[in-house]
Amino acid sequence: MESLSPTAYVILGMVHKEPRSGYEIKSIVDNTTRFFWAASYGQIYPELKRLSEAGLVVGADAPTGGRRRTVYEITADGEEELVAWLRQPPVTFEMREEGLLKLFFADALPREEVPGILRAMREHRLAANEKLRAMEPMAQEKDDPFPLLVLRGGLEFTEWFADWCERMEAQILAAAAKPPPPRKGAADV
Protein backbone atom coordinates (compact mmCIF):
# COMPACT_ATOMS: atom_id res chain seq x y z
CA MET A 1 0.00 0.00 0.00
CA GLU A 2 1.21 3.48 -0.80
CA SER A 3 1.89 5.64 2.22
CA LEU A 4 -0.83 7.93 3.48
CA SER A 5 -0.90 11.65 2.93
CA PRO A 6 -0.35 13.75 6.05
CA THR A 7 -3.95 14.92 5.80
CA ALA A 8 -5.03 11.30 6.18
CA TYR A 9 -3.48 11.30 9.64
CA VAL A 10 -5.39 14.41 10.62
CA ILE A 11 -8.55 12.49 9.83
CA LEU A 12 -7.41 9.37 11.66
CA GLY A 13 -6.61 11.54 14.65
CA MET A 14 -9.97 13.25 14.48
CA VAL A 15 -11.96 10.00 14.46
CA HIS A 16 -9.68 8.35 16.99
CA LYS A 17 -11.76 9.04 20.09
CA GLU A 18 -15.24 9.01 18.62
CA PRO A 19 -16.91 8.48 15.27
CA ARG A 20 -17.42 11.66 13.29
CA SER A 21 -18.86 12.83 9.98
CA GLY A 22 -16.81 14.64 7.37
CA TYR A 23 -18.60 17.84 8.26
CA GLU A 24 -17.73 17.46 11.94
CA ILE A 25 -14.09 16.79 11.10
CA LYS A 26 -13.96 19.94 9.00
CA SER A 27 -15.50 22.02 11.81
CA ILE A 28 -13.07 20.70 14.38
CA VAL A 29 -10.07 21.19 12.12
CA ASP A 30 -11.18 24.78 11.51
CA ASN A 31 -11.33 25.41 15.23
CA THR A 32 -8.16 23.60 16.25
CA THR A 33 -5.45 22.27 13.97
CA ARG A 34 -5.98 24.75 11.14
CA PHE A 35 -3.32 27.06 12.60
CA PHE A 36 -0.66 24.45 11.94
CA TRP A 37 -2.45 21.99 9.65
CA ALA A 38 -5.52 22.88 7.58
CA ALA A 39 -7.84 20.64 5.58
CA SER A 40 -10.63 21.42 3.12
CA TYR A 41 -13.77 19.51 2.15
CA GLY A 42 -12.05 18.74 -1.10
CA GLN A 43 -9.49 16.77 0.87
CA ILE A 44 -11.61 15.38 3.66
CA TYR A 45 -14.39 13.64 1.75
CA PRO A 46 -12.21 11.87 -0.82
CA GLU A 47 -9.72 10.97 1.90
CA LEU A 48 -12.45 9.42 4.05
CA LYS A 49 -13.37 7.23 1.09
CA ARG A 50 -9.76 6.19 0.56
CA LEU A 51 -9.27 5.43 4.26
CA SER A 52 -12.48 3.46 4.23
CA GLU A 53 -11.34 1.41 1.22
CA ALA A 54 -8.01 0.82 2.95
CA GLY A 55 -9.87 -0.45 6.01
CA LEU A 56 -8.45 2.17 8.36
CA VAL A 57 -11.87 3.61 9.10
CA VAL A 58 -15.40 2.26 8.73
CA GLY A 59 -18.35 4.39 7.77
CA ALA A 60 -21.81 3.92 9.22
CA ASP A 61 -25.05 5.49 8.08
CA ALA A 62 -26.30 7.89 10.72
CA PRO A 63 -28.87 10.10 9.01
CA THR A 64 -30.40 13.05 10.80
CA GLY A 65 -33.99 12.80 9.66
CA GLY A 66 -34.06 12.59 5.87
CA ARG A 67 -30.57 14.01 5.50
CA ARG A 68 -28.04 11.35 4.76
CA ARG A 69 -25.00 11.33 6.96
CA THR A 70 -22.06 8.97 7.38
CA VAL A 71 -20.00 8.82 10.53
CA TYR A 72 -16.60 7.21 10.37
CA GLU A 73 -14.99 5.20 13.10
CA ILE A 74 -11.36 4.20 13.34
CA THR A 75 -10.48 0.51 13.01
CA ALA A 76 -7.76 -1.46 14.78
CA ASP A 77 -5.65 -1.12 11.63
CA GLY A 78 -6.30 2.61 11.56
CA GLU A 79 -5.33 2.92 15.20
CA GLU A 80 -2.11 1.08 14.51
CA GLU A 81 -1.38 3.30 11.51
CA LEU A 82 -2.01 6.45 13.55
CA VAL A 83 0.22 5.39 16.42
CA ALA A 84 2.99 4.31 14.06
CA TRP A 85 2.87 7.74 12.45
CA LEU A 86 2.93 9.50 15.82
CA ARG A 87 6.15 7.65 16.60
CA GLN A 88 7.92 8.91 13.47
CA PRO A 89 9.91 12.13 13.80
CA PRO A 90 8.14 15.08 12.15
CA VAL A 91 9.23 16.06 8.68
CA THR A 92 7.05 18.85 7.31
CA PHE A 93 7.63 22.36 8.54
CA GLU A 94 6.39 25.07 6.22
CA MET A 95 5.48 28.67 6.57
CA ARG A 96 3.95 31.32 4.34
CA GLU A 97 4.38 34.69 5.96
CA GLU A 98 3.62 37.74 3.90
CA GLY A 99 4.99 40.09 6.57
CA LEU A 100 8.47 38.56 6.53
CA LEU A 101 8.38 38.62 2.74
CA LYS A 102 7.67 42.34 2.77
CA LEU A 103 10.37 42.93 5.33
CA PHE A 104 12.78 40.96 3.17
CA PHE A 105 12.13 43.36 0.27
CA ALA A 106 11.88 46.44 2.47
CA ASP A 107 14.94 47.99 0.83
CA ALA A 108 12.70 48.88 -2.10
CA LEU A 109 10.81 51.22 0.23
CA PRO A 110 11.98 54.60 1.59
CA ARG A 111 13.61 53.89 4.94
CA GLU A 112 11.09 55.83 6.98
CA GLU A 113 8.29 53.52 5.83
CA VAL A 114 9.95 50.32 7.05
CA PRO A 115 8.82 50.59 10.69
CA GLY A 116 5.27 50.58 9.36
CA ILE A 117 5.77 47.02 8.05
CA LEU A 118 6.87 45.85 11.48
CA ARG A 119 4.01 47.66 13.15
CA ALA A 120 1.52 46.01 10.82
CA MET A 121 3.11 42.61 11.42
CA ARG A 122 2.91 43.14 15.15
CA GLU A 123 -0.75 44.07 14.99
CA HIS A 124 -1.41 41.05 12.85
CA ARG A 125 0.20 38.78 15.45
CA LEU A 126 -1.62 40.42 18.35
CA ALA A 127 -4.92 39.90 16.56
CA ALA A 128 -4.04 36.24 16.07
CA ASN A 129 -3.15 36.02 19.75
CA GLU A 130 -6.57 37.28 20.73
CA LYS A 131 -8.28 34.75 18.49
CA LEU A 132 -6.30 31.97 20.13
CA ARG A 133 -7.01 33.33 23.60
CA ALA A 134 -10.72 33.19 22.88
CA MET A 135 -10.34 29.46 22.22
CA GLU A 136 -8.58 28.71 25.48
CA PRO A 137 -11.67 28.11 27.65
CA MET A 138 -12.93 25.54 25.17
CA ALA A 139 -9.64 23.66 25.24
CA GLN A 140 -9.52 23.78 29.03
CA GLU A 141 -12.77 21.88 29.34
CA LYS A 142 -11.40 18.85 27.56
CA ASP A 143 -9.98 15.84 29.27
CA ASP A 144 -7.20 15.57 26.70
CA PRO A 145 -4.42 17.94 27.79
CA PHE A 146 -2.53 18.12 24.49
CA PRO A 147 -4.75 20.42 22.45
CA LEU A 148 -4.46 22.91 25.30
CA LEU A 149 -0.68 22.48 25.40
CA VAL A 150 -0.49 23.18 21.68
CA LEU A 151 -2.85 26.14 21.95
CA ARG A 152 -0.72 27.67 24.68
CA GLY A 153 2.30 27.15 22.44
CA GLY A 154 0.46 29.18 19.83
CA LEU A 155 -0.25 31.90 22.35
CA GLU A 156 3.37 32.06 23.41
CA PHE A 157 4.52 32.05 19.80
CA THR A 158 2.32 34.95 18.73
CA GLU A 159 3.52 36.88 21.76
CA TRP A 160 7.15 36.16 21.00
CA PHE A 161 6.66 37.20 17.38
CA ALA A 162 4.84 40.41 18.30
CA ASP A 163 7.67 41.22 20.68
CA TRP A 164 10.27 40.55 18.01
CA CYS A 165 8.49 42.96 15.67
CA GLU A 166 8.51 45.61 18.39
CA ARG A 167 12.21 45.12 19.06
CA MET A 168 13.13 45.23 15.37
CA GLU A 169 11.07 48.37 14.89
CA ALA A 170 12.90 50.02 17.78
CA GLN A 171 16.22 48.86 16.37
CA ILE A 172 15.51 50.38 12.97
CA LEU A 173 14.31 53.63 14.49
CA ALA A 174 17.43 53.81 16.65
CA ALA A 175 19.70 53.12 13.69
CA ALA A 176 17.97 55.80 11.64
CA ALA A 177 18.10 58.37 14.43
CA LYS A 178 21.77 58.10 15.27
CA PRO A 179 24.34 57.65 12.54
CA PRO A 180 23.15 57.87 8.94
CA PRO A 181 25.19 54.84 7.87
CA PRO A 182 27.02 55.14 4.56
CA ARG A 183 24.87 53.26 2.10
CA LYS A 184 25.03 53.10 -1.67
CA GLY A 185 21.88 54.28 -3.37
CA ALA A 186 18.77 52.13 -3.00
CA ALA A 187 15.24 52.81 -1.95
CA ASP A 188 15.68 56.18 -3.55
CA VAL A 189 15.85 55.12 -7.14
Added chain:
Amino acid sequence: MESLSPTAYVILGMVHKEPRSGYEIKSIVDNTTRFFWAASYGQIYPELKRLSEAGLVVGADAPTGGRRRTVYEITADGEEELVAWLRQPPVTFEMREEGLLKLFFADALPREEVPGILRAMREHRLAANEKLRAMEPMAQEKDDPFPLLVLRGGLEFTEWFADWCERMEAQILAAAAKPPPPRKGAADV
Protein backbone atom coordinates in the same frame (compact mmCIF):
# COMPACT_ATOMS: atom_id res chain seq x y z
CA MET B 1 -6.44 44.06 -14.41
CA GLU B 2 -6.90 41.26 -11.91
CA SER B 3 -4.72 41.54 -8.83
CA LEU B 4 -1.38 39.76 -8.78
CA SER B 5 -0.74 36.54 -6.92
CA PRO B 6 1.59 36.86 -3.93
CA THR B 7 4.16 34.83 -5.83
CA ALA B 8 4.21 37.56 -8.46
CA TYR B 9 5.51 39.95 -5.82
CA VAL B 10 8.32 37.59 -4.89
CA ILE B 11 9.41 37.77 -8.51
CA LEU B 12 9.06 41.54 -8.69
CA GLY B 13 11.13 41.79 -5.53
CA MET B 14 13.76 39.46 -6.92
CA VAL B 15 14.24 41.42 -10.13
CA HIS B 16 13.97 44.77 -8.40
CA LYS B 17 17.68 45.43 -8.01
CA GLU B 18 19.05 43.67 -11.06
CA PRO B 19 17.76 41.69 -14.02
CA ARG B 20 17.60 37.95 -13.43
CA SER B 21 16.62 34.78 -15.25
CA GLY B 22 13.92 32.44 -13.99
CA TYR B 23 16.59 29.99 -12.98
CA GLU B 24 18.41 32.61 -10.92
CA ILE B 25 15.18 33.65 -9.22
CA LYS B 26 14.50 30.06 -8.27
CA SER B 27 18.02 29.62 -6.84
CA ILE B 28 17.77 32.79 -4.78
CA VAL B 29 14.31 31.93 -3.49
CA ASP B 30 15.61 28.50 -2.46
CA ASN B 31 18.41 30.13 -0.51
CA THR B 32 16.45 32.94 1.07
CA THR B 33 12.70 33.40 1.12
CA ARG B 34 11.82 29.73 0.91
CA PHE B 35 11.61 29.51 4.69
CA PHE B 36 8.64 31.86 4.69
CA TRP B 37 7.66 31.97 1.02
CA ALA B 38 8.57 29.27 -1.48
CA ALA B 39 8.18 29.21 -5.26
CA SER B 40 8.60 26.44 -7.81
CA TYR B 41 9.57 26.50 -11.48
CA GLY B 42 5.98 25.70 -12.25
CA GLN B 43 5.05 29.05 -10.73
CA ILE B 44 8.03 31.16 -11.72
CA TYR B 45 8.17 30.66 -15.48
CA PRO B 46 4.45 31.15 -16.20
CA GLU B 47 4.38 34.09 -13.78
CA LEU B 48 7.30 35.77 -15.55
CA LYS B 49 5.33 35.53 -18.78
CA ARG B 50 2.25 37.01 -17.17
CA LEU B 51 4.22 39.84 -15.59
CA SER B 52 5.87 40.48 -18.92
CA GLU B 53 2.51 40.66 -20.69
CA ALA B 54 1.27 43.02 -17.98
CA GLY B 55 4.28 45.25 -18.58
CA LEU B 56 5.61 44.95 -15.03
CA VAL B 57 8.83 43.32 -16.20
CA VAL B 58 10.61 43.19 -19.54
CA GLY B 59 12.53 40.17 -20.77
CA ALA B 60 15.75 40.43 -22.73
CA ASP B 61 17.58 37.67 -24.55
CA ALA B 62 20.87 36.98 -22.83
CA PRO B 63 22.02 33.59 -24.10
CA THR B 64 25.06 31.88 -22.64
CA GLY B 65 26.67 30.44 -25.75
CA GLY B 66 24.08 28.46 -27.64
CA ARG B 67 21.82 28.09 -24.62
CA ARG B 68 18.89 30.42 -24.75
CA ARG B 69 18.32 32.53 -21.69
CA THR B 70 16.00 35.39 -20.83
CA VAL B 71 16.71 37.88 -18.08
CA TYR B 72 13.85 39.96 -16.76
CA GLU B 73 14.11 43.52 -15.58
CA ILE B 74 11.51 45.43 -13.58
CA THR B 75 9.73 48.34 -15.27
CA ALA B 76 8.55 51.61 -13.74
CA ASP B 77 5.05 50.11 -13.53
CA GLY B 78 6.45 47.02 -11.86
CA GLU B 79 8.37 49.12 -9.36
CA GLU B 80 5.19 51.02 -8.55
CA GLU B 81 3.24 47.80 -8.15
CA LEU B 82 5.89 46.34 -5.84
CA VAL B 83 6.05 49.42 -3.62
CA ALA B 84 2.26 49.66 -3.42
CA TRP B 85 2.15 46.04 -2.27
CA LEU B 86 4.88 46.62 0.31
CA ARG B 87 2.74 49.37 1.80
CA GLN B 88 -0.27 47.09 2.30
CA PRO B 89 -0.56 45.31 5.65
CA PRO B 90 0.31 41.61 5.39
CA VAL B 91 -2.55 39.16 5.11
CA THR B 92 -1.26 35.63 4.59
CA PHE B 93 0.10 33.77 7.57
CA GLU B 94 0.10 30.01 7.22
CA MET B 95 1.94 27.18 8.85
CA ARG B 96 2.16 23.44 8.29
CA GLU B 97 3.87 21.85 11.24
CA GLU B 98 3.81 18.11 11.53
CA GLY B 99 5.33 18.20 15.02
CA LEU B 100 2.51 20.27 16.49
CA LEU B 101 0.03 18.02 14.74
CA LYS B 102 1.53 14.98 16.40
CA LEU B 103 1.59 16.70 19.74
CA PHE B 104 -2.05 17.62 19.26
CA PHE B 105 -2.93 13.92 18.87
CA ALA B 106 -0.43 12.73 21.48
CA ASP B 107 -3.21 11.41 23.70
CA ALA B 108 -3.43 8.44 21.35
CA LEU B 109 0.07 7.46 22.45
CA PRO B 110 1.10 5.94 25.80
CA ARG B 111 2.07 8.86 28.02
CA GLU B 112 5.70 7.85 28.34
CA GLU B 113 6.20 8.23 24.60
CA VAL B 114 5.04 11.85 24.45
CA PRO B 115 8.36 13.42 25.51
CA GLY B 116 9.86 11.73 22.46
CA ILE B 117 7.68 13.86 20.18
CA LEU B 118 8.93 17.03 21.82
CA ARG B 119 12.51 15.83 21.68
CA ALA B 120 12.19 15.10 17.97
CA MET B 121 10.59 18.51 17.39
CA ARG B 122 13.39 20.18 19.26
CA GLU B 123 16.04 18.39 17.24
CA HIS B 124 14.24 19.33 14.07
CA ARG B 125 14.29 23.01 15.06
CA LEU B 126 17.94 22.91 16.08
CA ALA B 127 18.84 21.39 12.74
CA ALA B 128 16.92 24.20 11.00
CA ASN B 129 18.76 26.69 13.18
CA GLU B 130 22.10 25.35 12.02
CA LYS B 131 21.08 25.59 8.39
CA LEU B 132 20.10 29.21 8.90
CA ARG B 133 23.29 29.95 10.77
CA ALA B 134 25.32 28.64 7.84
CA MET B 135 23.59 31.24 5.66
CA GLU B 136 24.40 34.17 7.92
CA PRO B 137 27.85 35.06 6.46
CA MET B 138 26.33 35.29 3.00
CA ALA B 139 23.62 37.66 4.20
CA GLN B 140 26.15 39.76 6.07
CA GLU B 141 28.08 40.53 2.92
CA LYS B 142 25.14 42.24 1.29
CA ASP B 143 24.54 45.94 1.31
CA ASP B 144 20.81 45.43 1.88
CA PRO B 145 20.28 44.95 5.64
CA PHE B 146 16.79 43.43 5.52
CA PRO B 147 17.53 39.88 4.38
CA LEU B 148 19.94 39.67 7.32
CA LEU B 149 17.33 41.08 9.68
CA VAL B 150 14.84 38.45 8.51
CA LEU B 151 17.44 35.69 8.73
CA ARG B 152 18.24 36.63 12.31
CA GLY B 153 14.54 36.58 13.05
CA GLY B 154 14.53 33.01 11.77
CA LEU B 155 17.47 32.15 14.00
CA GLU B 156 15.76 33.60 17.03
CA PHE B 157 12.50 31.86 16.15
CA THR B 158 14.05 28.41 15.82
CA GLU B 159 15.81 28.98 19.14
CA TRP B 160 12.62 30.06 20.84
CA PHE B 161 10.78 27.06 19.45
CA ALA B 162 13.50 24.61 20.47
CA ASP B 163 13.42 26.09 23.94
CA TRP B 164 9.63 25.78 24.10
CA CYS B 165 9.93 22.09 23.21
CA GLU B 166 12.45 21.61 25.97
CA ARG B 167 10.26 23.35 28.53
CA MET B 168 7.16 21.40 27.52
CA GLU B 169 9.08 18.14 27.69
CA ALA B 170 10.23 19.02 31.21
CA GLN B 171 6.70 19.97 32.17
CA ILE B 172 5.29 16.68 30.99
CA LEU B 173 8.00 14.69 32.73
CA ALA B 174 7.39 16.63 35.94
CA ALA B 175 3.64 16.07 35.74
CA ALA B 176 4.13 12.36 35.15
CA ALA B 177 6.62 12.00 38.00
CA LYS B 178 4.60 13.66 40.73
CA PRO B 179 0.87 13.15 40.97
CA PRO B 180 -0.71 10.59 38.68
CA PRO B 181 -3.65 12.87 37.88
CA PRO B 182 -7.07 11.25 37.73
CA ARG B 183 -7.77 10.72 34.07
CA LYS B 184 -10.47 8.75 32.38
CA GLY B 185 -9.19 5.97 30.16
CA ALA B 186 -7.42 6.99 26.96
CA ALA B 187 -4.12 6.11 25.36
CA ASP B 188 -4.62 2.70 26.89
CA VAL B 189 -7.54 1.52 24.82
Added chain:
DNA sequence: TAGAGATATATCGATCCGATATATCTACGC
Protein backbone atom coordinates in the same frame (compact mmCIF):
# COMPACT_ATOMS: atom_id res chain seq x y z
C1' DT C 1 -44.87 29.84 8.26
C1' DA C 2 -41.18 32.10 6.13
C1' DG C 3 -36.46 32.70 6.36
C1' DA C 4 -31.84 32.50 8.35
C1' DG C 5 -28.36 29.73 9.59
C1' DA C 6 -26.45 25.12 10.76
C1' DT C 7 -25.62 20.43 9.09
C1' DA C 8 -24.03 17.40 5.40
C1' DT C 9 -21.87 15.98 1.08
C1' DA C 10 -19.76 16.96 -3.19
C1' DT C 11 -17.12 19.26 -6.63
C1' DC C 12 -14.68 22.96 -9.35
C1' DG C 13 -10.98 25.98 -10.73
C1' DA C 14 -6.86 28.03 -9.23
C1' DT C 15 -2.74 27.59 -7.02
C1' DC C 16 1.04 25.29 -5.43
C1' DC C 17 4.62 21.62 -5.02
C1' DG C 18 8.01 18.23 -6.24
C1' DA C 19 9.86 15.88 -9.68
C1' DT C 20 11.50 15.28 -14.00
C1' DA C 21 12.42 15.87 -19.23
C1' DT C 22 15.27 18.30 -22.37
C1' DA C 23 19.24 20.81 -23.73
C1' DT C 24 23.60 23.27 -23.26
C1' DC C 25 27.22 24.84 -20.73
C1' DT C 26 31.67 24.40 -17.59
C1' DA C 27 35.08 21.88 -14.92
C1' DC C 28 37.66 18.08 -14.00
C1' DG C 29 40.07 13.68 -14.45
C1' DC C 30 42.34 10.78 -17.53
Added chain:
DNA sequence: GCGTAGATATATCGGATCGATATATCTCTA
Protein backbone atom coordinates in the same frame (compact mmCIF):
# COMPACT_ATOMS: atom_id res chain seq x y z
C1' DG D 1 41.07 15.61 -26.69
C1' DC D 2 37.43 12.83 -24.50
C1' DG D 3 33.97 11.53 -21.37
C1' DT D 4 31.20 12.79 -17.74
C1' DA D 5 29.47 14.94 -13.65
C1' DG D 6 27.25 18.84 -12.24
C1' DA D 7 25.59 23.58 -13.05
C1' DT D 8 22.63 26.48 -15.92
C1' DA D 9 18.21 27.17 -18.22
C1' DT D 10 13.41 26.42 -19.57
C1' DA D 11 9.30 23.81 -19.52
C1' DT D 12 5.74 20.81 -17.95
C1' DC D 13 3.13 17.13 -15.41
C1' DG D 14 0.55 14.89 -11.72
C1' DG D 15 -0.88 15.32 -7.35
C1' DA D 16 -2.00 17.98 -3.27
C1' DT D 17 -4.14 21.83 -1.48
C1' DC D 18 -7.27 25.83 -1.09
C1' DG D 19 -11.30 28.58 -1.27
C1' DA D 20 -15.60 28.90 -2.88
C1' DT D 21 -19.84 27.32 -4.05
C1' DA D 22 -23.86 24.08 -5.42
C1' DT D 23 -27.32 21.18 -3.49
C1' DA D 24 -30.23 19.50 0.01
C1' DT D 25 -32.17 19.03 4.58
C1' DC D 26 -32.45 20.18 9.10
C1' DT D 27 -33.47 23.51 13.33
C1' DC D 28 -34.55 27.72 15.38
C1' DT D 29 -36.79 31.90 15.64
C1' DA D 30 -39.36 36.13 14.39
